[in-house]
Amino acid sequence: MKKISILIASRCEDDRNAITALLKKQDDFLITGIVDDNFGLVNSAINLQPDVVVMNSFLEDIDIQKLAPVVKRKSPATALVMLCSFNEHVALDQALRVGVSGYLLRQDFNDMALAVRSVSSGGLYISKMIKNQVLKYFAVYSIIAHETRESPSDAGITHHIFTLTELQIFQGIIRGDSDHEIARNLNITIGTVRNYIYQAKKKVGLQNRTQIIMHVLSNGLIAWESDFLGTPKKGS
Numbered sequence: 374m375k376k377i378s379i380l381i382a383s384r385c386e387d388d389r390n391a392i393t394a395l396l397k398k399q400d401d402f403l404i405t406g407i408v409d410d411n412f413g414l415v416n417s418a419i420n421l422q423p424d425v426v427v428m429n430s431f432l433e434d435i436d437i438q439k440l441a442p443v444v445k446r447k448s449p450a451t452a453l454v455m456l457c458s459f460n461e462h463v464a465l466d467q468a469l470r471v472g473v474s475g476y477l478l479r480q481d482f483n484d485m486a487l488a489v490r491s492v493s494s495g496g497l498y499i500s501k502m503i504k505n506q507v508l509k510y511f512a513v514y515s516i517i518a519h520e521t522r523e524s525p526s527d528a529g530i531t532h533h534i535f536t537l538t539e540l541q542i543f544q545g546i547i548r549g550d551s552d553h554e555i556a557r558n559l560n561i562t563i564g565t566v567r568n569y570i571y572q573a574k575k576k577v578g579l580q581n582r583t584q585i586i587m588h589v590l591s592n593g594l595i596a597w598e599s600d601f602l603g604t605p606k607k608g609s
Contacts, residue, residue, distance in 0.1 A: 376403040377493045380421060380451075382414040382428040388456070392427055392485065399486050411440055418448040424493045425475075427454045427485065441471040452492035454485075472581040478502055494551040497586050535594060539573050542566055543589050546582060 379402055383389045389407055396402050406417040418426065426444065441453055454475030455468050468476065475492040477485060478500040488498040535543075538559065545555035556563045570582060579585050589595050 374401060376401050377425060377489060378403050378405045378421070378423045379489060380404075380406045380408070380414070380417050380423040380426045382408045382417075382426060383456070384409050384429065388429060391482070392456075395482070395485055396427070396489070402486070402489065414440070415443055415447060418444045418451055422448050423451055425452050425454060425489050427456065427489065429456055441468065441473055445472055452495075454488050454492055454498070456482075456485075472583050474498070474583045476500060476503065494554070495546055495582065496550065497547055497583060534576055535573060535589065539569050540589070540594060542569050543573075543586055543595055546586055547590075547595065 379396060381389055381392050381396075381404060383392065386409075389409065393404060393407060396404060405421045405423055408414050408417055414426065414428065417423075444451060444453065452475065453468075453473045454477055455473045456477050456479065458479055474496070475488045475498040477488045477498070480502060481500045484498075484500070491498040538561075541559055542555055545558065550558070552563050552566050556566045559566070570585070574580065574585050577585065577588055579588060
């Protein structure tokens with residue numbers, strides 16, 4: 374069994390110890406590094422290429438909006454889980470724009486293993502307590518993005534342009550399925566899955582999977598159930 378490799382990044386020693394202790398209990402996890410600043414995070418991401426980084430929303434000298442793109446550029450396959458407090462919604466909004474795919478509140482600390490497994494296979498995880506806040510934010514963000522990009526005749530129609538296959542792929546991403554699992558479930562190739570995702574991002578002018586998933590959720594194209602499993606709406 375291939376283990377999920379994890380890099381832990383936090384400036385707080387208590388947090389580092391608590392995260393390490395929790396994740397070490399999982400047989401399918403392998404902690405490959407523990408760092409306490411942004412330099413260590415970027416350097417370790419380059420050298421270790423971990424499957425997942427679990428990080429505090431703030432590290433020394435740099436915020437998530439600047440740090441996450443650097444990590445993703447240096448280690449594109451690495452998924453990021455951000456650990457934050459409920460009142461750190463500004464950092465959360467910034468994280469949405471740069472592709473962080475796991476948002477875990479400290480109040481949901483015990484769900485960390487679930488979050489790591491979800492994002493490691495290409496899925497999305499957001500703590501239940503901030504789900505509505507995230508959807509509200511991203512709905513506004515999507516409207517602003519489209520108003521600055523579309524002509525008046527195109528405005529307001531973007532939420533009708535996704536195919537059933539695209540919605541089924543989005544469902545798989547939310548469920549935490551890997552590209553291989555999505556391809557197998559839909560009887561298509563992995564390359565076709567990734568091409569669908571690429572074309573979907575181009576349709577609505579978004580940059581990454583997290584943004585496209587939040588777009589379809591905020592527009593009601595996929596229902597977000599209480600257990601975070603997305604299902605295409607009937608008739609889509």
